Amino acid sequence: MSQSSTQNRQWLLASRPHGAPTTDNFRLETTSIPEPADGQLLLRTIWLSLDPYMRGRMSDAPSYSPPVEIGAVMVGGTVSRVEKSNHPDYQPGEWVLGYSGWQDYDVSDGSGLVKLGTDPEHPSWSLGVLGMPGFTAYMGLLDIGQPKSGETLVVAAATGPVGATVGQIGKLKGCRVVGVAGGAEKCRHAVEVLGFDQCVDHHAGDFAEQLKQACPQGIDIYYENVGGKVFDAVLPLLNTAARVPVCGLVSGYNATDLPPGPDRLGLLMGTILKKRIRMQGFIINQDYGYRIAEFQQEMGRWVQEGKIHYREQVTDELENAPQALIGLLEGKNFGKVVIRVANNNL
Amino acid sequence: MSQSSTQNRQWLLASRPHGAPTTDNFRLETTSIPEPADGQLLLRTIWLSLDPYMRGRMSDAPSYSPPVEIGAVMVGGTVSRVEKSNHPDYQPGEWVLGYSGWQDYDVSDGSGLVKLGTDPEHPSWSLGVLGMPGFTAYMGLLDIGQPKSGETLVVAAATGPVGATVGQIGKLKGCRVVGVAGGAEKCRHAVEVLGFDQCVDHHAGDFAEQLKQACPQGIDIYYENVGGKVFDAVLPLLNTAARVPVCGLVSGYNATDLPPGPDRLGLLMGTILKKRIRMQGFIINQDYGYRIAEFQQEMGRWVQEGKIHYREQVTDELENAPQALIGLLEGKNFGKVVIRVANNNL
Numbered sequence: 001m002s003q004s005s006t007q008n009r010q011w012l013l014a015s016r017p018h019g020a021p022t023t024d025n026f027r028l029e030t031t032s033i034p035e036p037a038d039g040q041l042l043l044r045t046i047w048l049s050l051d052p053y054m055r056g057r058m059s060d061a062p063s064y065s066p067p068v069e070i071g072a073v074m075v076g077g078t079v080s081r082v083e084k085s086n087h088p089d090y091q092p093g094e095w096v097l098g099y100s101g102w103q104d105y106d107v108s109d110g111s112g113l114v115k116l117g118t119d120p121e122h123p124s125w126s127l128g129v130l131g132m133p134g135f136t137a138y139m140g141l142l143d144i145g146q147p148k149s150g151e152t153l154v155v156a157a158a159t160g161p162v163g164a165t166v167g168q169i170g171k172l173k174g175c176r177v178v179g180v181a182g183g184a185e186k187c188r189h190a191v192e193v194l195g196f197d198q199c200v201d202h203h204a205g206d207f208a209e210q211l212k213q214a215c216p217q218g219i220d221i222y223y224e225n226v227g228g229k230v231f232d233a234v235l236p237l238l239n240t241a242a243r244v245p246v247c248g249l250v251s252g253y254n255a256t257d258l259p260p261g262p263d264r265l266g267l268l269m270g271t272i273l274k275k276r277i278r279m280q281g282f283i284i285n286q287d288y289g290y291r292i293a294e295f296q297q298e299m300g301r302w303v304q305e306g307k308i309h310y311r312e313q314v315t316d317e318l319e320n321a322p323q324a325l326i327g328l329l330e331g332k333n334f335g336k337v338v339i340r341v342a343n344n345n346l
Numbered sequence: 347m348s349q350s351s352t353q354n355r356q357w358l359l360a361s362r363p364h365g366a367p368t369t370d371n372f373r374l375e376t377t378s379i380p381e382p383a384d385g386q387l388l389l390r391t392i393w394l395s396l397d398p399y400m401r402g403r404m405s406d407a408p409s410y411s412p413p414v415e416i417g418a419v420m421v422g423g424t425v426s427r428v429e430k431s432n433h434p435d436y437q438p439g440e441w442v443l444g445y446s447g448w449q450d451y452d453v454s455d456g457s458g459l460v461k462l463g464t465d466p467e468h469p470s471w472s473l474g475v476l477g478m479p480g481f482t483a484y485m486g487l488l489d490i491g492q493p494k495s496g497e498t499l500v501v502a503a504a505t506g507p508v509g510a511t512v513g514q515i516g517k518l519k520g521c522r523v524v525g526v527a528g529g530a531e532k533c534r535h536a537v538e539v540l541g542f543d544q545c546v547d548h549h550a551g552d553f554a555e556q557l558k559q560a561c562p563q564g565i566d567i568y569y570e571n572v573g574g575k576v577f578d579a580v581l582p583l584l585n586t587a588a589r590v591p592v593c594g595l596v597s598g599y600n601a602t603d604l605p606p607g608p609d610r611l612g613l614l615m616g617t618i619l620k621k622r623i624r625m626q627g628f629i630i631n632q633d634y635g636y637r638i639a640e641f642q643q644e645m646g647r648w649v650q651e652g653k654i655h656y657r658e659q660v661t662d663e664l665e666n667a668p669q670a671l672i673g674l675l676e677g678k679n680f681g682k683v684v685i686r687v688a689n690n691n692l
Contacts, residue, residue, distance in 0.1 A: 056620075063620045064586065227615055240410065241633075246619045252612050261607015266598050268611050269573055273592045273627040274402075274409045280626075281619040287587075 002317065003044075003104050003342040008033045009318055011102035013068045017058055020254040020329065025058065026074070026322040034107045041087045043080035043098060043106045048318065048339040049127035050076065050325050052225075055253040064283050074102040074321075077132060078341075079116065079123045093118055097126045102321055104341060128161045128336040129303060129310040132284060135295045137165035139288040140245035141223060144280045149174030151220035152239075154211070156230050158199055159186045159311070161336035162247060166223045167196050168308050175221070178214045180230050182331045189334075193309055202226075208233035218242075227251045235268070238275055246281040253329060311335030348663065349390075349450050349688040354379045355664055357448035359414045363404055366600040366675065371404065372420070372668040380453045387433045389426035389444060389452045394664065394685040395473035396422065396671050398571075401599040410629050420448040420667075423478060424687075425462065425469045439464055443472045448667055450687060474507045474682040475649060475656040478630060481641045483511035485634040486591035487569060490626045495520030497566035498585075500557070502576050504545055505532045505657070507682035508593060512569045513542050514654050521567070524560045526576050528677045535680075539655055548572075554579035564588075573597045581614070584621055592627040599675060657681030 003009070007030050014027035036042045057075055060067040068075055078100040082090050087110050090096075095116040100106035116123055128134060140162075147153055153170040157163040158179025167190065170177040179190040179199035187199035198214040200207060211233045218239040224231060228251030238244070272279060282288070302308040313335045315324045321339050328337050349355070353376050360373035382388045403421055406413040414421055424446040428436050433456050436442075441462040446452035462469055474480060486508075493499060499516040503509040504525025513536065516523045525536040525545035533545035544560040546553060557579045564585040570577060574597030584590070618625060628634070648654040659681045661670045667685050674683050 064622065224615070227612055231611075231615065246615060249612070249616055249619055252616060255612070258608035258610060258613060261609050262604035263607050264604060264609050264611040265577075265614050266573055266595070266601070267604060268614055269570070269577065269592060269625075270595055270598060272625055273595055276410065276627045276629055276633060278624070278626040279615075279618055280624040281622045283622055287622060 006033065007031070008103055008105040010104075011074050011318065011321055012071055013058060013074055015070065016060060016067075017055075017254070019256050021055065021058060021322070021326055023322045023326070028319065033105045036084055036086050036107045038086050040107050040109050041082050041090045042084040043078075043096065043100055043108055044083045045078045045080050045100050045104055045106070045318075045341045046095075046343075047079040047124040047127060048076050048102060048321065048341050049078065049132075050321065050328055050337040050339065051133070052248055052250045052253065052329065054325060055250075055329055064286070075099070076101050077127050078106075079126055080106070095120050095123055097131065102318065104318065124312060124314075124338050124340075125303075125310065127338055128312065129165055129308060130296070130299060133161035133336065134165050134299055135288070135292065136247055136284045137162045137223075138169060138295050138299060139284060139291065140247050140282060141166045141169050141221070143288070144245035144278070144282065145221040145223060145243050147173040147175050147221055150176070152176045152178065152215050152217050153221045153223065154178045154180065154215065154219050154234060154237075155196075155223045156180045156226035157248075157250065157331075158190045158196065159194070159334060160225065161310075163223070163225055164190070164194055164311065164335075165308060168194055170221075171195050172302070172307060176217075178211070180211070180226070186334060189311075193311075195309075202230055212237060221245075223247065225250060235271060238271065238277060240275050242275060242277050244277060244279040246279055250329065250331075313337050314340055316340045352379065353377070354449055354451040356450075357420050357664065357667055358417055359404060359420055361416065362406060362413075363401075363600070365602045367401065367404060367668070367672055369668045369672070374665065379451045382430055382432050382453045384432050386453050386455050387428050387436045388430040389424075389442065389446055389454055390429045391424045391426050391446050391450055391452070391664075391687045392441075392689075393425040393470040393473060394422050394448060394667065394687050395424065395478075396667065396674055396683040396685065397479070398594055398596045398599065398675065400671060401596075401675055410632070421445070422447050423473050424452075425472055426452070441466050441469055443477065448664065450664065470658060470660075470684050470686075471649075471656065473684055474658065475511055475654060476642070476645060479507035479682065480511050480645055481634070481638065482593060482630045483508045483569075484515060484641050484645060485630060485637065486593050486628060487512045487515055487567070489634070490591035490624070490628065491567040491569060491589050493519040493521050493567055496522070498522045498524065498561050498563050499567045499569065500524045500526065500561065500565050500580060500583075501542075501569045502526045502572035503594075503596065503677075504536045504542065505540070505680060506571065507656075509569070509571055510536070510540055510657065510681075511654060514540055516567075517541050518648070518653060522563075524557070526557070526572070532680060535657075539657075541655075548576055558583060567591075569593065571596060581617060584617065584623060586621050588621060588623050590623060590625040592625055596675065596677075659683050660686055662686045 082094045097114040153175040155167045158181040179196045190196040190199035225248040227249035428440045443460040499521040501513045504527040525542045536542040536545035571594040573595035
C-alpha cells in the first residue's frame with residue numbers, strides 16, 4: 001500500500017523489544033488525514049530518516065530523551081512538503097525538515113521546522129550529511145576530538161553517515177584516518193571513495209591485530225559509534241592525551257544483560273588516568289544546537305566543492321521501515337538509511 | 347639515626363611490590379655526601395613529600411612516568427636548603443622546592459628548582475596546598491570540573507591534601523560540597539573545619555545509600571581520587587552533563603588482578619553516552635604547567651586570607667618514610683603526609 005492522498009499510514013510502537021527489535025514490536029495503522037487548524041500546516045512526508053538512536057527510544061530505560069509511548073507513532077526526522085497551510089509563514093509546495101515520525105502526514109504549528117525552499121536539489125541530504133548525522137560528526141570530531149595534523153584518527157562504523165563524515169573531515173584536517181567497518185566491500189569504499197588511509201574489517205578473526213598494524217603510531221582520537229569488541233581493540237592502542245568522543249554504542253543497544261567478567265570498569269578508569277584521556281558523551285542538539293549555523297555553512301561548502309562524499313541507502317515505502325531499522329542495528333546498511341515514503345514529484 | 351652532616355641516607359627501591367608494598371620493597375643505604383661540581387649546588391633535604399602517585403612509580407607497568415629503577419633512590423618532592431653552591435644563582439642558606447627524592451642530600455644544577463627565599467614561613471606547604479597537590483586540586487576542579495554556583499560537587503579522599511582543597515574551592519565557587527572520607531573523625535573535620543556541607547563515611551555498610559541521601563539533586567561534578575566502591579556509588583547518581591576529573595584511583599593501586607564480573611566497562615561507556623558525561627584524566631605538570639603562576643597567585647591569596655584551611659600529618663625521620671607511604675595507601679593518614687627529614691633550624 002503506497003502513500004495516498006486520503007489516508008494516513010502510521011507505524012506505532014506496539015511493544016518494547018527485549019534484545020533485538022522484531023517486526024512484532026511495530027504495528028501499522030491507517031487513519032484519516034488530520035486537518036490543520038488555524039496557525040497550523042499539513043505536512044506530507046517524502047523522506048523518513050532511520051537512525052540507531054531509535055532503538056533507545058523504543059526502550060523505557062532512563063536516557064536523554066523520553067521513550068516513545070506504547071501505541072504512539074515512532075519518532076523520526078523527516079523531510080516533508082507543505083500540503084495545506086493555515087500559517088502565515090508557510091505556503092503549500094514548500095519543503096521542510098521536521099520531526100513527523102513514521103507516518104505519511106502530520107500537522108505542525110511550525111515550531112522546530114527548518115525551511116528547505118520550494119525546489120531543493122537533494123532534499124533527503126538534510127537527514128544525513130547536511131543534517132543531524134553530519135552535525136554530529138562535525139561537532140564531535142572538531143570540538144571533543146580536536147584533530148591536529150599528523151594525528152591518527154580511528155573511526156568506527158566508517159561507512160555510516162556519521163563515520164564517513166568524521167573520517168573525511170579528519171582527512172581535511174590532516175589526520176591519518178583508519179576506518180573500522182563490517183566487510184570487505186565497506187572497507188574498500190572507505191579507502192577508495194572516502195579517501196581513508198586504511199580500513200579494517202571487524203569481522204576478521206585477527207581484527208585487533210590488524211587494527212594495531214594499521215595504527216603504528218597508536219591512536220590519538222577514537223570516534224566511538226560502536227563499542228563492544230571494536231572499543232576493546234582500541235583501548236590498548238590509545239595514546240597519551242587521546243580524545244574519545246562517545247557518539248554511539250550501537251553494538252550494545254540490543255544487549256539485555258551485562259557481559260561476564262572480569263570487571264573492566266576500573267581498567268578503563270585507570271587507562272583514562274594514566275594516559276590522561278578525555279572521554280565525552282554528547283547529544284548533538286542539546287550540546288551544540290547553538291553552533292548549527294557554523295556547521296551548515298562549512299559543511300555546505302565542503303559538499304558543494306566535492307570534498308565530502310555522501311552515500312545513501314534508499315528503501316522505498318513506509319511499510320519497510322521496521323525491517324530497515326532492524327537491519328541498520330545489525331550493521332546491514334551501507335550508507336545513510338532513508339525511507340522514500342512518497343515520490344519527490346507526487 | 348638522624349640526619350648528619352657527614353653521611354647521606356638514601357631509601358632505594360629494593361624490589362617491586364606485588365599488591366600492597368611492604369617495608370621489604372625498600373632498602374636504606376648510607377653513602378657519603380656528594381660534592382657539587384662547577385655550576386652545581388648541594389641540597390640538604392628538610393621536608394619530603396609522600397604522595398599516592400609513588401605507588402605507581404614502584405611498578406613497571408606502563409604509565410605516564412618511567413618507573414623507579416630497582417636500586418635507585420625513591421622519587422619524591424622535597425623542600426631543601428642550599429648547603430653549598432658553585433652556581434651563580436644560588437647562595438647557601440636559600441630554600442628551594444625540588445625533587446631530591448628519599449634522601450638527605452642531593453646535588454643539582456638548578457634545573458627544576460623553585461626558590462622559596464631565605465626564611466619561608468611554612469616551607470613544607472610548598473609540598474601541599476601551595477604545591478603539586480594544591481595545583482592538582484585547583485586545575486582539575488576549575489578546568490575539567492567547571493563548577494557553577496548551586497551545583498553538587500562530590501569529593502573523594504575529602505581530608506587529603508587534594509580533596510580538602512577541591513572541596514574548599516568548590517565552596518568558594520558556590521557549590522554544595524559533599525565529601526567522602528574514611529571514618530567519623532575525618533568526616534567531622536570535613537564539615538566542621540573545611541566547611542563542606544556534608545561528608546559520608548565510606549566505611550559505613552550503607553555507604554551508597556548515605557551518599558544518595560546526601561545528594562538529593564544528583565552529582566554534577568565528581569572529583570575522583572579513589573575509584574572502587576566510592577565510584578560505584580557515585581556512578582548512578584551522576585547528572586546529565588556531569589564532569590569527572592580523574593585525578594587518582596588510590597583504592598586500586600595495590601590491585602593485582604581485575605575483579606570478577608560482570609564486566610561493567612560497557613555500562614560506564616553507556617552512562618557517559620546517555621548522560622553526556624565528560625571524564626578526563628590529567629597529570630598536573632604535563633597538562634597545566636603553563637598555568638602555575640595563576641595558581642600560585644590565587645591560592646596564595648586564599649591561604650593568606652584564611653579561605654583555605656590546610657592540615658599536615660608530620661612524621662619525623664627519613665627512616666619512617668616506607669611505613670608512612672604504606673599507611674597513606676591504606677588511607678591511614680589524616681591530612682597531607684610529610685616527612686620532617688631534618689629540623690628547620692639545623
